[in-house]
Amino acid sequence: MSSLRRQLWQQTWPMAIGVLSLLGFQLVDSAFIARLGTQPLAAxxxxxxxxxxxxxxxxxxGIAIAALISRTLGAGDTARARRLGSLVLVGGSALMALLMLLMWAAQTPIFTLLGADAPTRDLIRAYWGPQLVANWLGAVLYFGYSLFRAHGDTRLPGKLMVLTSLLNLGLDPLLIFGVGDWSGWGLPGAAWATALAFAIGIWQLVARLRAHDWLARHGLRDELRASAVPFMAIAGPAMISQLMPPLSAMLATSIVAKLGETAVAAWGLASRLETLSLMVVLALTMSLPPWLGRCYGAGDWPRIDALMRLAARTAVIWQLGLGCIMALAAPWVAVALSGNPEIRDELATLIRWLLPSYSLLGLCMLVVSASNALGWPVRAMLLSFMRLFVCYLPCLAVGAWLSGIFGVAWGAALGNVLAGGLAWSIFRRSLTQRMAVNGET
Incomplete structure (x- = not known):
């Protein structure tokens, strides 16, 4: 077990540092924007x-990339892994470009439905274009990270996350607030800072990819025909699973928007703080699936069981400890993130309730990520649906109806706790049944 713990640590810590830096700059990004006023932050x-x-x-x-390539490597077929690497980088980048165009075209009806008024939509329009450019560059960079993770290299993605985060932090105040006589670009400056940082990250990633024999130029058409169905069998449910959280976030934002602009601003800051506080869990969801995929390819289910127990213990202990500390420090954290007293009070309330509940949310995230790697993508999709639409949103909506922002806080926390407990019990039952079939229990 000590050897397994050491291996898990070696695989996870580079991604944890990278995730910390990446999410940290996003939180600081919002803190800079908060200095522009409540309306830009709400936008x-x-x-x-x-x-x-x-x-x-x-x-x-990315889940499909890491799962399929890691399984192929676990089965010893490196030539096919190279062909898959080339296909997913090119095809994924093209698909994301199309998605960005659709997001730009549909922005007005979407933001209207979310509850943004006309002045706020004007602010959003100036910001949304460069933000979509940044999102596309970030997606291309993420696909490159997935390729490295599938080959067991988590160090380079971690280093590049740190690099892009530091670049963004340096560019943020310059492009938002300006320097000297130049007053900066305000809210759009934050998006351009991210786009420039990601562009430099892609340049570094391409340079490193050239040093590895992980891509192929020949046989791609035949590989596309052979791998399209198994790839989409993983990617389809995985994308649906991953699309559920943003759909849930839209519905949650529309619920919170009824409580006022200040509540939306506080909720936005809390959302950024959520992803930052989940850095270890997010790192595990990046480093663990390729490892599980290689074990799956080799048929090593006892090792899968040991890995999941260790990862679950790590996630729960870390998140619960961090959540309790953040709950105690909630007033001071809120002061550091916002200069508006009303936003600070509501943000502190959200922190006190939400942060400890992320111990069970993190457990649910691990189960969904592992299920995709272990050939259960439909189950992962159903678990995501259960977490968001059976546990989280109903509790949040009832809480908001009963007691405003305080109800939002305890309702969301209760939803996280219910989802984590149910997901882990379902996963353990499935894993036990699979090991019994293989005669390994």
Whole structure:
């Protein structure tokens, strides 16, 4: 077990540092925008659900990339793994470009449905174009990360996440607030800072890819015909699973929007803080599936069982400890993130309730990620649906109806706890049955 723990640590810590830096700059990004005023921060917060939707598509494709290539490598077929690497990088980038165009064309009806008024939509329009460019560059970069992770290299993605985060942090104040006589670009400056940072990251990634024999130029057409169905069998349910959170975020934002602009701004900051606080879980969902995929390809189910127990223990202990500390420090964290007293009070309330509940949310995220890697993509999709639409949103809506922002906080927390407990019990039952079939229990 100590050897397994050491291997898990070696695979996860580079991604944890990378995720921390990436999510940290997003939180600081929102903190900079908060200095522009409540309305710009609310405008950015309205874009989060669509940004999460875009990220959901890219993560779904990335899950399929890592799962299929790692299984192929586990079976010893490196030539096919090279062909798959080339196909997913080109095809994924083209698909994401099409999605960005659709997001731009449909922005007005979507943001209107989310509850943004006309002045806020004007702010969003100036920001949304460069943000879509940044999202596309980020997706291309993520596909490159997935290729490295599938080959067991988590160090380079972690390093590039740190690099792009530092670049973004340096560019943010310059492009948002300007320097000297130049007053900067305001809210759109935050998006351009991210786009420039991601572009530099892609340049570095391409340079590193040239040093590896992981891509192929020949046999791609035949491979496309042979692999399209198995790839979509993973990517389809995985994308649906990943699209559920942004859909849920849209519905949650529309619920919170009824409580006022200040509540939306506080909810947006809490959403950024959520992803930052889940950095270890997110790192595990990136580093663990390729490892599980290689074990799956080799038929090593006892190792899969040991890995999942260790990862679940790590996630719950880390998140619960961090959540309790953040709950105690909620007033000071809120002051650091916002200069508006009303936003600070509502944000502190959200932090106190939500952060401890992420221990069970993280467990659910691990189960969904592992299920995709282990050949259960439909089950992963159903677990995501259960978490969001059976547990999370109903509890949040009832809480908001009963007691405003305080109800939103405890309702969302209760939904997270219910989802994590149910997901883990279902996963353990499925894994036990599979090992019994193989005679390994």
């Amino acid at each position: 950015q917060s309205f874009t989060f659900p669509l940004s999460f939707l875009i990220i959901g598509v890219q993560v779904g494709l």
